[in-house]
Structures are given as C-alpha cells and as structure tokens.
Amino acid sequence: MTIPADLLADLRAAVGDAHVWTDPARIAPHAVEDRGRWQGHTLAVIRPGSTDEVAAVVRLCHAARVPMVPQGGNTGLVGGGVPDGGVVIAMGRMNRIRAVDPLNATLTVEAGCTLAAIQTAADEAGQLFPLSLASQGTCQIGGNLSTNAGGTAVLRYGTTRDLVLGIEAVLPSGEVLNTLGALRKDNTGYALRDLMIGAEGTLGIITAAVLRLFPRPAATVTAMAACAGPEQALAIFDILRARCGDTLTAFEYIERFGIKMVLDHLPGARDPLADPHPAYVLIELTSPDPEAGLDARMERALAQAMEDGLVPDAVIATSQTQAQALWSLRESMSDMQKHAGASIKHDVAVPVSRVAEFITRGVAACRAHMPDVRPCPFGHFGDGNIHFNLTRPAAMSDADFLAQYGAFNRIVHDLVAAMGGSISAEHGIGLAKRDELPRYKDPVALALCRTIKAAIDPDNLMNPGKVLAMTSPATRPLERIA
Known part of the structure; x- marks a missing residue:
C-alpha cells in the first residue's frame, strides 16, 4: 500500500517537502522498536515544526482516514511507538523552550525537546527538572509524558504526571486542546491534562507542556x-x-x-x-x-x-x-544484559511494604518453572517498582527461552496482581502488555477507558492497536521479531 498522491501533496504543502519522508531506507528506523522486538510498517514519516502544522497534518489524515502514530525519540520499551500502517508523526523538530519562569518554577517546552535539553535549560535557570532516565539524551519529553515515565527520582519527586502543570495537545479531529496554564490550583472541570498523560498517543498528540521545576541541589x-x-x-x-x-x-x-x-x-x-x-x-x-x-x-x-x-x-x-x-x-x-543472552523483562510495581516478598516469591516461582533461569531483579525499590528480568539459562538458546515469554508473564503478573500490584509501573502498555491488560485491570475501569477512546477517537486513527485492543480497517497485526 502507498500513501494517496493527493494526501501526500497536501502533507507536503502543510509541513514542507523536506519534512515528508517516504523513502523506505529513511523511514525504516521509525518502523521498528529501539530494541528490535517489534517490526511495524509505515507509509510516510511526517515531521511538523509547530503545533499548527501538527494540527494541519492530523486534519488531513483524519479526513483521509489514515492512522497516525506520534513518535518521539523512539526509546520506548513496550512497542507503543511502532507504527501499524498509516503515517508516523515524528516530533523532533518541535524542540523549542518556549518560556522559563524561575520565580513560578516552571518551564514551558515543546514535545520534541530531549529530556537532557530540558534538564540543561532548568539548570541554566538555577533550577532542577528531576525526571532522569538512562535514555535522557535521546528520549523526548512528549514520549515521557505519553508514557508517564518514572525514572530514578520518583521516590522524592513523583512520576512525570506529578511534574506537569499543563499541556497542549492536538486531538484526533485536528482541534487543539490548550491547558498550558502554569497554575498549581485549577478546579475548572475535568483534569484533561491527566487524561492525555500516560495515554501513549492514543487520545491525541501532546505538542507542549508546562513543567514544574524544583530547587537545584547544592x-x-x-x-x-x-x-x-x-x-x-x-x-x-x-x-x-x-x-x-x-x-x-x-x-x-x-x-x-x-x-x-x-x-x-x-x-x-x-x-x-x-x-x-x-x-x-x-x-x-x-x-x-x-x-x-x-x-x-x-x-x-x-x-x-x-x-x-x-x-x-x-x-x-x-x-x-x-x-x-x-x-x-x-x-x-x-544494556549489559544483552551480552548474557535473551531476557524476558517485566516492569512491575507492588506496595513498597511487599516488594521484598515479591522478589523472593517471584524468583522461587520462576525457578520452579525453569530451574536454571537466571533472575535479575533490580530497580526503584523505594517506590515499589522492580524490573523483574529473567536471563536465559546459559545452556539454552535465545529462541527456546523466548518461547517461554507467555508462561513467565503469567507467573510474574499473576503474582503481582495477587499482591495488589501493577503489571506496568513506568514503561506503559503499548503492544507488549495490551493483551495482558484485560486479565488484570478492573473491568469497569477498562470499559471506561474504551468509552473514552471511542468518544475522542471514534475512528480509531490515533496510534491504533496500542493499549486497548480496538481494531480499525486500516490496521493489520504487527510482526513480533524477538
């Protein structure tokens, strides 16, 4: 399938010829997950340079019923940014720091800013933006917001959601939602900001945000x-x-x-x-x-x-x-785990009081299933988030070990659920946990999520196939390659 010629011409008119890519070699990196676990496909990569351009692109794609996948630095770990047909809307050109207000302790940034650039801007203002991730030189704040990223400082400062006062986002219709107020208190209706944060691009495209700053450590x-x-x-x-x-x-x-x-x-x-x-x-x-x-x-x-x-x-x-x-x-x-062979990875959370019990019971349960498996639990112990990773036995092939992904997911996730935990602490749902979600999420909450998705994106054009298993005629199953 190729992108319709009239749509391609309109997209080029909207953002400029140089920022609409259709060459297979050029768009290929945008169609695969960073770790190579999922292989998708896309008709084109569109690189808007402003909120108005994002809105124009979304209106055009909406009218043509072409699915859209927002993409930041493509450093996600659950396949949430892998396209399933349609076009990728890559946000890297929208990388301006719009405003710095040290007295209000806020920074207004565009979605394509890398996390490292935001940290630097905060530091230059004598402040701290505390979100910190291993991929901070590459990941973009729009992706951090869309996945409600965690990181190493959640214990003191909270998740990304806790670090945001307002957002600007383009809805699937092409309308622009502007809640960029730099206010600590605003009780004027539903918290639409929080609806977009953590939605993994399935409800719209975050284009800018007002971030909270903190005193810089001395x-x-x-x-x-x-x-x-x-x-x-x-x-x-x-x-x-x-x-x-x-x-x-x-x-x-x-x-x-x-x-x-x-x-x-x-x-x-x-x-x-x-x-x-x-x-x-x-x-x-x-x-x-x-x-x-x-x-x-x-x-x-x-x-x-x-x-x-x-x-x-x-x-x-x-x-x-x-x-x-x-x-x-x-x-x-x-990164070093790769040298020891294939890993089956879990990003889970339990109450802090039960995190030690979870690790002990989880290791025992996994070894009961596969005695020679090499557990590697690590992570944010102080906020209850453990990366419960399992490395293949030294004598087993990667393929044979990865064939046990479903079995280990059931062991680990069932234990997490029994302990009042979450199967996704900070990485999101994406593709990797989409089909697991109905087993563990409250059915009323899941039904409400579907209602919200259908109300905002009735044609299922915005990052279709992620988080919720809602299909559209324009999509097909992605190929899992590892």
Missing part, C-alpha cells in the same frame, strides 16, 4: 551498601527514610548477577566493594542547602544498618567521578 551524597537480599534492603530503606526524610532521593536495588554482567562487559567498570555480596543498594541524598550535613546523615544511617546486621560493607562516594561510577553500575545494567 549538596549530594551517593553511597552503595551491600546486603544479603531484598528483605535486608527493605529494612535498610526503612532506616534511610526515617533518618533522612525527603533528602532521600533515590534507593535502587541491584543483585550480584546484575553487577557481574556490568563488570564483565562494561569497559572501565569496577567492583564497588572489596568482596562480592549477594545484593546491593544504591542510595542518593540531595538537598538545596549546602549545609544540610548529608554526609553525616548518610554515615549515621549506614552505621545503624551495620549495627543491626543489615550491611556488611558500604562505600560513600567522595567525588563526583566516584558517584558517577556507582550510578553507571545501575544505569548500564539493561
């Missing part, structure tokens, strides 16, 4: 402590939370298998402690007060954990270089 302390496993890690977290309050910004859990993969494959990586240990926690305290005494707080908390028999050894970074080296062990883990 003091930071980073430490890594060894422990025997998740139960001890949870007890350490309880001590840190009690002693350090809201200066506790990050608390990340890592098991030895994950550390060893990084040590084996990341050039320059060094073991954080003199001896290996079953598990580790990466801790960060921050404060805007340079006299907050964070070093002393960290030392006292770790001393208590050692006295309680929870921490056999720990290291506190004495320089920014050392702190970065500790963080590198955590942030490089997902």
Whole structure:
C-alpha cells in the first residue's frame, strides 16, 4: 500500500517537502522498536515544526482516514511507538523552550525537546527538572509524558504526571486542546491534562507542556551498601527514610548477577566493594542547602544498618567521578544484559511494604518453572517498582527461552496482581502488555477507558492497536521479531 498522491501533496504543502519522508531506507528506523522486538510498517514519516502544522497534518489524515502514530525519540520499551500502517508523526523538530519562569518554577517546552535539553535549560535557570532516565539524551519529553515515565527520582519527586502543570495537545479531529496554564490550583472541570498523560498517543498528540521545576541541589551524597537480599534492603530503606526524610532521593536495588554482567562487559567498570555480596543498594541524598550535613546523615544511617546486621560493607562516594561510577553500575545494567543472552523483562510495581516478598516469591516461582533461569531483579525499590528480568539459562538458546515469554508473564503478573500490584509501573502498555491488560485491570475501569477512546477517537486513527485492543480497517497485526 502507498500513501494517496493527493494526501501526500497536501502533507507536503502543510509541513514542507523536506519534512515528508517516504523513502523506505529513511523511514525504516521509525518502523521498528529501539530494541528490535517489534517490526511495524509505515507509509510516510511526517515531521511538523509547530503545533499548527501538527494540527494541519492530523486534519488531513483524519479526513483521509489514515492512522497516525506520534513518535518521539523512539526509546520506548513496550512497542507503543511502532507504527501499524498509516503515517508516523515524528516530533523532533518541535524542540523549542518556549518560556522559563524561575520565580513560578516552571518551564514551558515543546514535545520534541530531549529530556537532557530540558534538564540543561532548568539548570541554566538555577533550577532542577528531576525526571532522569538512562535514555535522557535521546528520549523526548512528549514520549515521557505519553508514557508517564518514572525514572530514578520518583521516590522524592513523583512520576512525570506529578511534574506537569499543563499541556497542549492536538486531538484526533485536528482541534487543539490548550491547558498550558502554569497554575498549581485549577478546579475548572475535568483534569484533561491527566487524561492525555500516560495515554501513549492514543487520545491525541501532546505538542507542549508546562513543567514544574524544583530547587537545584547544592549538596549530594551517593553511597552503595551491600546486603544479603531484598528483605535486608527493605529494612535498610526503612532506616534511610526515617533518618533522612525527603533528602532521600533515590534507593535502587541491584543483585550480584546484575553487577557481574556490568563488570564483565562494561569497559572501565569496577567492583564497588572489596568482596562480592549477594545484593546491593544504591542510595542518593540531595538537598538545596549546602549545609544540610548529608554526609553525616548518610554515615549515621549506614552505621545503624551495620549495627543491626543489615550491611556488611558500604562505600560513600567522595567525588563526583566516584558517584558517577556507582550510578553507571545501575544505569548500564539493561544494556549489559544483552551480552548474557535473551531476557524476558517485566516492569512491575507492588506496595513498597511487599516488594521484598515479591522478589523472593517471584524468583522461587520462576525457578520452579525453569530451574536454571537466571533472575535479575533490580530497580526503584523505594517506590515499589522492580524490573523483574529473567536471563536465559546459559545452556539454552535465545529462541527456546523466548518461547517461554507467555508462561513467565503469567507467573510474574499473576503474582503481582495477587499482591495488589501493577503489571506496568513506568514503561506503559503499548503492544507488549495490551493483551495482558484485560486479565488484570478492573473491568469497569477498562470499559471506561474504551468509552473514552471511542468518544475522542471514534475512528480509531490515533496510534491504533496500542493499549486497548480496538481494531480499525486500516490496521493489520504487527510482526513480533524477538
């Protein structure tokens, strides 16, 4: 199938010839997931440069009944940005910082700004935008908003949804929704901003947002402590939370298998402690007060954990270089897993009080199904979000292991549901979990989601096939390639 000639001419008139791509080689990278797990297809890639241009493109596609897939940096992990026919609307040209208001502590940005560029703009204004992801140099804020991204600082600052005051979005009809008010309080009807955030582009295309800023940290302390496993890690977290309050910004859990993969494959990586240990926690305290005494707080908390028999050894970074080296062990883990063979990955959340229990029971259940599987649970322990990843047995082929994806999903997700958790903590639903959602989501809530989708996008043209299994004649099943 090719894009209709009259539509192609109208799209070029709307955004300029240079920004409508149809060459197969040029559009190919936009049709596959970043990790190569899903292969889609698209008729064209459209690159609008303004909200007006996005609206014009959407009106044209709506009139022609051509599906549209909004796409940011294409760094998503659940296939939410993979096109299923139609056109890709790539947002990278819309990368302006529209306004900086340090006194109101807000930054108004366009959807194509990379997260790193926004962090830099906030820093130049003497402020902090706390969202932090491993892909921040490539991912775009529109995608972060559309997936309600989490990251390493949720413990203190919340998810992306908590960092947004207002949005601008183009609806499937081509109308522009403008809720860009920079207000902390606005009780004028439904929270349409929150409806768009986390919708994965299925209700419209976010084009701009007003982001909340925070005082820039003037003091930071980073430490890594060894422990025997998740139960001890949870007890350490309880001590840190009690002693350090809201200066506790990050608390990340890592098991030895994950550390060893990084040590084996990341050039320059060094073991954080003199001896290996079953598990580790990466801790960060921050404060805007340079006299907050964070070093002393960290030392006292770790001393208590050692006295309680929870921490056999720990290291506190004495320089920014050392702190970065500790963080590198955590942030490089997902990439380094590739060297150990295929992984079956789960992004799940349970109540913080049950996260240790979940890891223990999850590992036991997966090993009961496949004794030689190599579990690699890690992640945002302090907010209950664990990346419960499973690496194939050393002697098994990737293909044979990946054939067990459905079985492991059932084991892990059923346990998560039984513990009052969520099968998607921060990555979204996309394609990967779309068919799992009806099993775990409240049926009334799911029906309401379908009602909202049908009301806003009755023709199912906006990122069809994602999140909700609602089909349209213009789509066909995507090919799963891994």
